[in-house]
Amino acid sequence: MGAAKAETLGRIPRATGGIARLACARLRREGKDAAGVLLRAGVLPEQADDPNARLEARTQIKVLEFASEELQDDLLGFHLARNFDLREVGLVYYVMASSEQLADALRNCERYSQINNEGVRLHFVLDRAATITLEYVNVDRRSDRHHLEFWLVTLVRICRKVTDDRIAPLRLKVRHRRTDSSAEFKTFFGTDVAFGADADEIIFSAPTASLPIVGRDTYLNKLLRRYAEQALASRPGRRATVRSRVERILPQLLPHGRANASEVAHRLGISSRTLSRKLRDEGISFAEILDDLRAALARRYLRERELPISEIAWLLGYREVSSLTHAFRRWTGKTPRQFRSSTR
8 A cells, every 4th residue: 555544634744844954954064055955845945944844745755856866866865864863853762762672662653653754654563573664644655765765764773773783674675666776775774675565664573573672761651652642632633543542442341351343333333344444544453453452551561560460361351361471472572470570
């Protein structure tokens, strides 16, 4: 799917413009006509220089393409992402950097990255591998190379920074084509990039997702996520997604063994088929939401040491502790008892 179609359909996705500002800074350092590039892309120079002004996501893509031509740098997005201070990502970076494990950091990135850019939706799935997928929202993916490559490099840099480990993807796929697969890509990523693929994906091994975050801080992360939720809620024209509404209902149903799609659909006042279609439009399935929520709740409950593991299994809708153990090992590579011991 080239662009996700959630409730944002018809809206113009915007971005903070940080990537465009990085491109302008390089243009000026090299004595190039930054103002001309901006005007060609339809942006006033003073607008691009204002850190509080948001740009249309598609306009930012144009800025990068035109700057690439002006600088004669066919790998501009790649080069910009290699050298900037990751703290410039802002709140989303700090939420990731205070998470517990890499999987938690990537789930937080999935939820909050739209604060920075509404034109790219990130999905994280942990199964046999840890897969990060990027989908464009109301933006023509075919018009872009540099913007996407900036995202890929930045995500891998953040994963390496927060784990203090030079992890390399198992595979890396991008939709656009390049006539020459630059050696720079393989040197940085540690693997070949499959250009002209059917998706934009970074794929790590499943155990990589269990790597601890070196700056993990449960209290700080909780505080930052509250700020991030406020930032999400304050976005203009934002409505609650069907996913968020499902996530609010499920914890009430899990202990009673009624956390199924038909019951949730009934509580939302829609049919099961409509629920499935609406979730598909948001790029996710009911089963994925249920699994992700159980994984997050399991970690939260296990940190509350007074809760017996048998009660946690019940709260998550498992009839047997063995079912929780099997699921938790799939999520984290550890048993619930090992996880609880490691967090003391």
